[in-house]
Amino acid sequence: MIALIILIGLLAVIVIVALMATGIYNSLVSLRNRFKNAYAQIDVQLKRRYDLIPNLVETAKGYLKHEHSTLEDVIKARNIALAASQAAAANPADANAVKGLVSAEGGLSGALSRLMVVSEQYPDLKANQNMMQLTEELTSTENKIAFARQAYNDSVMQYNTSRETFPNVILAGMFGFLPAELFHVEDPTERNAPKVSFG
Amino acid sequence: MDFFEAEQRARKRTARLLVLFGFAVAGTVVAGYLGTLMVLKVAGGNPHRGRSFGYDSPHPAYADAGSAGLWQPGLFAVVSACTLTVIGLASLYKWSEFSAGGSAVAESVGGRRVDPHTTNPKEHQLLNVVEEMAIASGTPVPAVYILDDEPGINSFAAGLTTSDAVVTVTRGTLEKLKRDELQGVIAHEFSHILNGDMRMNVRVSAIIFGILVIGLAGRATLWGMRGGTRGRGNSGVLVVLGIGLALLVVGYIGYFFGRLIQASLSRQREFLADASAVQFTRNPDGVTGALKKIGGYAIGSSLDTHKAAGISHFFFAQAFASNFGGLWATHPPLGERIRAIDPNFDGKFIEPPEVVDVTREPWSKVPHMPPQAPAPSPQAAAAFGLALAAAAGTLTAEGAAGAQTLLAEIPASLRTAARSPHDAQIVVYGLLLDDDPDLRKRQLASIASGEGGEALRTLEQLEPALLQLKPEHKLPVLQLTLPALKALPPSALGSFAGVLDDLVQADGKVTTFEFALQRLVLRTLAVSRSPSAVATQIYSFQAVAGEISVVLSSLAHASSENTDEASRAFAEGASQLKLVQDRLQFLPVAGCGLAQLDASLDKLAGASGPIKQRLLMAAAHVVSADGVILTAESELLRAIAASLDVPVPPLASQAAA
Numbered sequence: 122m123i124a125l126i127i128l129i130g131l132l133a134v135i136v137i138v139a140l141m142a143t144g145i146y147n148s149l150v151s152l153r154n155r156f157k158n159a160y161a162q163i164d165v166q167l168k169r170r171y172d173l174i175p176n177l178v179e180t181a182k183g184y185l186k187h188e189h190s191t192l193e194d195v196i197k198a199r200n201i202a203l204a205a206s207q208a209a210a211a212n213p214a215d216a217n218a219v220k221g222l223v224s225a226e227g228g229l230s231g232a233l234s235r236l237m238v239v240s241e242q243y244p245d246l247k248a249n250q251n252m253m254q255l256t257e258e259l260t261s262t263e264n265k266i267a268f269a270r271q272a273y274n275d276s277v278m279q280y281n282t283s284r285e286t287f288p289n290v291i292l293a294g295m296f297g298f299l300p301a302e303l304f305h306v307e308d309p310t311e312r313n314a315p316k317v318s319f320g
Numbered sequence: 321m322d323f324f325e326a327e328q329r330a331r332k333r334t335a336r337l338l339v340l341f342g343f344a345v346a347g348t349v350v351a352g353y354l355g356t357l358m359v360l361k362v363a364g365g366n367p368h369r370g371r372s373f374g375y376d377s378p379h380p381a382y383a384d385a386g387s388a389g390l391w392q393p394g395l396f397a398v399v400s401a402c403t404l405t406v407i408g409l410a411s412l413y414k415w416s417e418f419s420a421g422g423s424a425v426a427e428s429v430g431g432r433r434v435d436p437h438t439t440n441p442k443e444h445q446l447l448n449v450v451e452e453m454a455i456a457s458g459t460p461v462p463a464v465y466i467l468d469d470e471p472g473i474n475s476f477a478a479g480l481t482t483s484d485a486v487v488t489v490t491r492g493t494l495e496k497l498k499r500d501e502l503q504g505v506i507a508h509e510f511s512h513i514l515n516g517d518m519r520m521n522v523r524v525s526a527i528i529f530g531i532l533v534i535g536l537a538g539r540a541t542l543w544g545m546r547g548g549t550r551g552r553g554n555s556g557v558l559v560v561l562g563i564g565l566a567l568l569v570v571g572y573i574g575y576f577f578g579r580l581i582q583a584s585l586s587r588q589r590e591f592l593a594d595a596s597a598v599q600f601t602r603n604p605d606g607v608t609g610a611l612k613k614i615g616g617y618a619i620g621s622s623l624d625t626h627k628a629a630g631i632s633h634f635f636f637a638q639a640f641a642s643n644f645g646g647l648w649a650t651h652p653p654l655g656e657r658i659r660a661i662d663p664n665f666d667g668k669f670i671e672p673p674e675v676v677d678v679t680r681e682p683w684s685k686v687p688h689m690p691p692q693a694p695a696p697s698p699q700a701a702a703a704f705g706l707a708l709a710a711a712a713g714t715l716t717a718e719g720a721a722g723a724q725t726l727l728a729e730i731p732a733s734l735r736t737a738a739r740s741p742h743d744a745q746i747v748v749y750g751l752l753l754d755d756d757p758d759l760r761k762r763q764l765a766s767i768a769s770g771e772g773g774e775a776l777r778t779l780e781q782l783e784p785a786l787l788q789l790k791p792e793h794k795l796p797v798l799q800l801t802l803p804a805l806k807a808l809p810p811s812a813l814g815s816f817a818g819v820l821d822d823l824v825q826a827d828g829k830v831t832t833f834e835f836a837l838q839r840l841v842l843r844t845l846a847v848s849r850s851p852s853a854v855a856t857q858i859y860s861f862q863a864v865a866g867e868i869s870v871v872l873s874s875l876a877h878a879s880s881e882n883t884d885e886a887s888r889a890f891a892e893g894a895s896q897l898k899l900v901q902d903r904l905q906f907l908p909v910a911g912c913g914l915a916q917l918d919a920s921l922d923k924l925a926g927a928s929g930p931i932k933q934r935l936l937m938a939a940a941h942v943v944s945a946d947g948v949i950l951t952a953e954s955e956l957l958r959a960i961a962a963s964l965d966v967p968v969p970p971l972a973s974q975a976a977a
Binding site: 155158159162166187242243244245250253254257258260261264265268269271272275276 | 441445448449451452453457458499599600602739741803804806807
């Protein structure tokens with residue numbers, strides 16, 4: 122009789138522990154997927170920005186006849202950044218390629234914000250439907266890039282905290298949940314995503 | 321604000337409240353048990369009336385209830401099983417109402433799904449912001465709905481899981497908030513989605529509903545007894561009545577405290593969502609800006625439809641007035657929420673932007689239109705149309721309808737020149753050139769000395785176009801130059817202002833046009849250099865009554881040479897300012913010259929938005945009092961509007977619209 126009670130008690134403990142372990146394992150997996158997804162978003166949005174820029178320049182061209190150099194700078198910076206991103210994509214382990222991409226992105230952001238400042242002075246251009254749409258898209262894309270990085274870092278932090286606390290740390294060790302790295306911005310100009318806004 | 325810490329604090333409090341809620345449910349069960357026990361004791365061991373909702377079902381378990389002690393496990397088991405079953409069934413029913421998913425909830429309150437390929441720029445922006453926040457919070461992109469008929473600022477998220485979640489905003493949110501603020505609101509909603517607040521809320525609501533059902537069952541029992549007393553034993557009736565009463569009391573008390581706990585739960589979740597909104601946007605000004613606007617607008621966050629009352633917990637801000645002095649409020653007070661994010665909040669809400677948007681302001685529908693207005697009736701409507709037209713930059717009668725035609729009438733060479741900062745200066749000079757040849761020569765000389773010979777050559781090219789220009793088109797042309805002038809380097813500004821002054825003073829007197837031009841240009845440039853120059857210092861009408869008198873009087877004199885007519889026009893305007901009407905005096909011409917007007921406008925520039933708005937309204941009434949708007953009047957009105965920093969829509973944007 123006593124043996125039966127002990128057996129049932131043991132079984133209950135095992136079941137509870139197993140349930141808890143499943144819960145911890147699942148939460149670690151979902152946290153890991155969240156930061157992976159956030160990382161993927163960064164790439165998606167950078168690409169989207171390269172696609173938007175030619176349209177923007179094409180629309181602005183008609184109005185900004187006197188601002189040729191500004192427009193050319195934007196196109197140049199965009200092409201450099203595109204090339205750098207392809208180089209980095211081909212060689213993700215190459216620290217130099219990644220560094221090149223980061224600085225190219227910084228250059229592009231700078232050129233874009235100069236273009237926005239210039240176009241502020243052309244009310245006709247500002248009122249242009251197409252231009253309004255494109256700047257909204259660009260603002261949104263810039264935001265998405267920033268938010269994707271931020272979400273990546275936030276979820277990495279959450280994941281790391283979760284995998285380091287007890288009892289999760291035991292399972293994390295058993296199932297190979299490795300610590301994740303934060304996304305660092307190397308170039309200080311990159312830190313300040315250009316504020317693109319038309320009021 | 322340390323949002324991570326704030327989030328943790330809110331989570332901890334939520335957990336505590338949930339425990340408390342658990343106690344409340346347990347308390348209801350215990351109270352039900354004690355109530356039953358008492359009734360049975362009082363009834364003195366009547367074995368044939370059980371504690372159940374069908375009051376005539378006998379229950380052998382109570383056979384000895386009347387004589388035993390306080391603790392009767394059998395009775396307790398039955399009572400708690402019954403109570404929990406009722407709560408459980410009622411909860412299931414309530415739960416099923418919401419399980420249809422977020423979109424069903426949004427549609428039930430009249431939401432319209434935003435088409436992902438919408439061409440409306442505002443809606444498109446909303447979709448973008450939602451996508452941004454989905455990325456920032458790491459959740460799937462939800463469907464987006466708009467409540468088209470709600471002018472208040474509010475929004476809600478619905479859906480039991482992240483995958484069936486929807487975000488709904490009111491039309492007022494789209495119209496009244498800036499992009500950053502909209503982002504803050506949406507981020508707040510995403511926190512509700514991410515943290516499963518709706519799921520928690522529906523669960524809690526369902527349980528509370530279950531407790532309420534116990535009370536309702538008690539009431540139904542009492543109600544049913546009215547007809548059922550005949551032919552029953554006296555003590556039996558007593559037991560059933562007692563049980564009904566006990567159920568009623570327990571149910572309603574449980575409901576009251578349940579709602580109380582739910583409300584404080586909801587308030588904690590709001591703090592959590594605000595903190596998360598800052599985490600997602602990393603911009604505390606977005607959420608606080610939206611909250612301040614809700615506080616500033618009279619309509620705030622309240623909703624018209626009462627269909628949404630059942631889901632008031634899910635909204636961004638309090639959607640309906642709460643009962644019990646805020647104890648049942650679903651949201652913390654605005655000031656407290658803002659202070660949680662920004663401890664330095666000074667308690668001042670954002671007042672609605674005092675833009676007298678003359679293209680939209682229904683001047684013709686202004687209430688309190690004095691019936692004795694001297695304007696002949698068919699002209700009355702036209703007169704207000706004219707007031708509108710004058711304010712919007714078109715000075716002819718037809719102009720009210722034809723800003724576009726007006727733009728077309730301005731020679732192309734002038735329009736092109738007005739767009740470059742350098743040539744725009746020349747255009748402004750050209751507008752000031754006098755017809756008198758001698759005077760003109762002197763003015764040209766001061767241009768040459770200020771800007772060099774090249775400026776004169778540009779001016780020569782523009783001359784035919786300038787000569788062609790009708791007098792009433794001069795100010796619209798000036799307006800076209802303003803954006804370009806703003807781009808002038810600070811070094812060029814000094815000489816530009818100097819030349820302007822020389823040209824204006826060339827003949828030793830200042831006309832209304834020159835006055836308007838100078839004020840418009842200098843004010844626009846000053847504000848664009850340092851926006852802080854428009855800081856509000858004066859909040860009381862009384863403090864500026866003298867200045868208002870000057871402004872209205874000078875307008876009145878411009879409207880008519882005849883003093884009587886002028887004073888009538890003045891009275892018409894003054895009647896628009898009820899607060900200070902008796903303190904406004906009609907001044908003689910000498911008391912309200914351009915010099916006094918200049919000084920008064922400088923002071924009024926520091927007045928608060930509502931004062932400026934009312935003043936401009938009054939000014940428009942003065943101008944249109946006699947049904948005729950002279951060029952001088954409209955020029956002055958324009959100068960006044962510019963001095964008060966009321967953005968008068970530029971022609972360019974009208975043409976584009």
